[in-house]
Amino acid sequence: MMLLTPELRAALHAQCDSEATDKRPLVKLFNPLSAATWLASELAEDGDTLFGLADLGFGCPELGTFSLREIESLRLPFGLRIERDLLFATDLPLSVWADRARKARSILQAETLLRRARDTATRIADRFPPSG
Structure with missing residues (x-):
C-alpha cells in the first residue's frame, strides 16, 4: 500500500505552507504488530520530512519530525x-x-478517550437539544 496518496501529499504540503499554528493531523500511520503510531499534519518540501505526533509504544508520545522514507x-x-489508517479523520x-x-x-489510548468524549457529548446534545 502506498502510505501517502498524491492527494494526501498535496494536503500535507499545503498545511506545511499554511501560517496556521495548530494544524490538524491528516494521516495516521501504524505498526499492525505493535502500538507504534504516527499522526502527521505536515509534509516538508523535501517530500520526506513529516511533522506530527510520534508514539513508538514506550509511553511517551512526542511532537516532532520523522522520515516518511x-x-x-x-x-x-x-x-x-x-x-495507513484509511478511516482516520479528525x-x-x-x-x-x-x-x-x-x-x-x-x-491509541488517547484516540479511545477522545472518541468516548465525542460520543458522550453527542448523546447529551441529542438528549438536551438547544431550545429556541
Missing part, C-alpha cells in the same frame, strides 16, 4: 509493513492530540 522502508515479520488540532496522548501515554 524510513517508515516506508520498515519491514515487519510475516511480510507486514507500516500501514477535526481536532494536533495540540489536543498531543495533550491527550501524553496524559494517556499513548496515541
